[in-house]
Amino acid sequence: MRGRTRIAHLPEHAGQEVTLGGWVTHRRSKGKIAFLVVRDGTGICQLVASVKDVDEETFARMEKVTQESAVLVRGTVREDRRAPGGYEVLVRELEIVGPAEEYPISPKEHGIEFLLDHRHLWLRHRRPWAILRIRHEIVQACRDFFYDNEFVLIDSPILTPAACEGTSTLFETDYFGEKAYLSQSGQLYLEPAAMAFDRVYCFGPTFRAEKSKTRRHLTEFWMIEPEIAWAGLDEVMELAERLVSYVVERVLERRRTELEILERDVSKLESVAPPFPRLSYDEAAEILLRPENVARAKEAGAPPFEPGNDLGAMDETILGELHDRPVMIHRYPTKVKAFYMEPDPENPDRALCVDVIAPEGYGEIIGGSERIHDPELLRRRIEEHNLPEEAFRWYMDVRKFGGVPHGGFGMGIERVVAWICGTRHIRETIPYPRTINRIYP
RNA sequence: UCCGGAGUAGCUCAGCUGGUAGAGCAGGUGGCUGUUAACCACCGGGUCGGGGGUUCGAGUCCCUCCUCCGGAGCCA
Structure with a gap:
């Protein structure tokens, strides 16, 4: 989209009005002030809107927009140390371009199978x-x-x-x-x-x-x-x-x-x-056969190193740690x-x-x-x-x-x-x- | 293929010696003017992996199958 500023470049636009396109990662509304964090692939940015600065509909959208909805925002870039990344955008207009259904990956922890499925x-x-x-x-x-x-x-x-x-x-x-x-x-x-x-x-x-x-x-x-x-x-x-x-x-x-x-x-x-x-195989073998390393492998439940065989995972770990x-x-x-x-x-x-x-x-x-x-x-x-x-x-x-x-x-x-x-x-x-x-x- | 562990709400998990299902998050509703995985109150949400067995009664005990996770071997 023409004229869109990417979040990574926000600091260059401090004080200016910009248009951002991104996806909502967090929503935090607090009565008469609402915060939205958006992500656009280049970085993350906090959006702020106060009920007295925007029209009623825009503020309602700030409070209602769901996680991972795609939004297009117009607003002014401001440096603020309370914002993640140090810059935030004061919202003037907010358009929900692609609303998101209930998003499965919540901000809390997930198991690896679930994450890989998604x-x-x-x-x-x-x-x-x-x-x-x-x-x-x-x-x-x-x-x-x-x-x-x-x-x-x-x-x-x-x-x-x-x-x-x-x-x-x-x-x-x-x-x-x-x-x-x-x-x-x-x-x-x-x-x-x-x-x-x-x-x-x-x-x-x-x-x-x-x-x-x-x-x-x-x-x-x-x-x-x-x-x-x-x-x-x-x-x-x-x-x-x-x-x-x-x-x-x-x-x-x-x-x-x-x-x-x-x-x-x-x-x-x-x-x-x-x-x-650089270690020759024979030098490596000598190291692996030292009593402390044999004991170490045994303790970890790894199969013992046999001279003449390929190195096992534990053998590589021992050699790598040196x-x-x-x-x-x-x-x-x-x-x-x-x-x-x-x-x-x-x-x-x-x-x-x-x-x-x-x-x-x-x-x-x-x-x-x-x-x-x-x-x-x-x-x-x-x-x-x-x-x-x-x-x-x-x-x-x-x-x-x-x-x-x-x-x-x-x-x-x-x-x-x-x-x-x-x-x-x-x-x-x-x-x-x-x-x-x-x-x- | 082998050894070990685990399958309970959308997600992450708790559930004791067998007595009929619970928390946080997510979702919904309401509240709150600077939040930082915001907070507070309320609400909805379950074939307890499948099948079989023991028992008056099974998420819980036994058998079996399936799936996943961790590790080994093999390799980059």
Whole structure:
């Protein structure tokens, strides 16, 4: 609507008459004076009307308008420290554009199931507002980072003919009579593109039919995946720490208000800067096997760490707590990792891979590796993993036609948002979460 | 899939050793000239998750199924 002032810009209009459009969040009437708090997506603003300043009908509307009704207001902006945000609008005219029925989300507490059932309305509230604006900043920061570092955006397909890392966790769908699967990673498509563009990345939704029921899992989540030609594990790790540090810095710089709404302890984020501590799997294993850490895991009821196995949630928490910034764990046992990871030439039982573990128990946010570039080794691995060779023919071509060392990683956006926002559960970090038992709204 | 917990008003919950349903918020009506999740008074609101059983009597005890929550594994 032309001439509408948005609430975020009210301070620039102090003393002037403005038109606001917004939704009513609270109504407080007090006899001959009435207060309305409205929200317009950019901020919140208190409206005030006194019975002697407005006509009878306008005052009656102030007192009657229901929560979440859409209103259009004309009035004068005034600085007043009693108003939330420091500015309020003295109402002259109030039009109820879209009246609201009885609104289900009341100002008191609600359970998570109820809120998720009403996610489409819950989005209007402060906490989702803050989290999703930080998500927006994180995504934009990633895009800026890759642009500034000369990465080319190569989006990967979502409908795919075969698995990247095994078929058990794929969503299957029909593709004109053939089986197709929703993508669980863009990586296989990025590797060929890295040979064409040098540095590439993709960013899109990925789908995993894992029956995970934890606060770190979604069945549909967004992943940002860079891939670089001529890169080894060290370059992959450097890129990861630079990206994560840049993202955190951007949020601290531009989303202070949102972090305050979430009551995030920002001192925990301010220490995030390169270099991140690097720990080999074997060094991590040594730490996890110390008596105090074994006892700690036992106390929490977590399964004990077994050397040679992947790290569990508790193991990641213990390792993450040792540092004030994300920790990078590299060179996991080859057998617990994906088929395409390059073995360490110094110890082929270890893969040239890295997981980045966020602090404060938020767990793995990045998984990456150097990729196998020798065609014969890759062929053997595909065979060992019982993967259909035919489906990987084009992937083999990356090695057959000028194979070079290359590597990259995937970063789960929602986990990064959860960590930076300090939200306990990942389902709040995406507008419409998809979990094992939720596909509504 | 496994382990633990919970389903009672629109929402969040209380309801003891079995005796026939309650509070706050939300909604409605009225009052109040600076409220801040405003306040005060009054009013309406329930197949106690479904099914079965024990009992004179079940929200409460037993069996069973369903749903959700927390955690594990798997992963980003």
